[in-house]
């Protein structure tokens with residue numbers, strides 16, 4: 001399915017690259033850091049990193065902010081709240097909450113790729129309050145109920 005998503009570069013960030021797919025069928029659009037100057041994340045430190053853009057997507061979609069596996073593997077850099085949720089009605093700057101779970105300081109420079117954004121369809125549901133739920137074989141079993 002293809003959708004139109006409006007994208008707006010925020011003032012002062014004309015030089016920052018917009019989200020980009022690095023291969024034809026990639027799921028994620030890589031996000032570029034719009035930090036004014038180099039930011040260094042110390043081990044264990046978290047920081048909200050700006051991207052310099054905002055979007056407007058159709059109702060029924062969301063965007064997820066996910067880590068880049070290369071940064072996670074090589075440097076222990078991940079998104080603390082992964083997958084971050086971008087609501088369809090959010091018009092603020094997209095930001096990325098990075099945390100350094102590695103053992104070395106990690107420097108983030110302007111226009112470096114820090115995370116990726118994946119669009120998803122979100123089913124709408126209507127809750128129907130009931131006294132008894134429909135029965136299943138699993139029932140209330142969970143959290144390892146079926147074995148290791």
Ligand SMILES: O=c1ccn([C@H]2C[C@H](O)[C@@H](COP(=O)(O)OP(=O)(O)OP(=O)(O)O)O2)c(=O)[nH]1
Nearest residue numbers: 065081084085086087088090093094095096097
């Ligand atoms: O990684 C993220 C996560 C969220 N957001 C923005 C877009 C999202 O629509 C809004 C709210 O996010 P969320 O619902 O996860 O946070 P909350 O703590 O519930 O805040 P709110 O009360 O504003 O919904 O913050 C980002 O820019 N990056």
Ligand SMILES: [Mg+2]
Nearest residue numbers: 085086087090
């Ligand atoms: Mg919320």
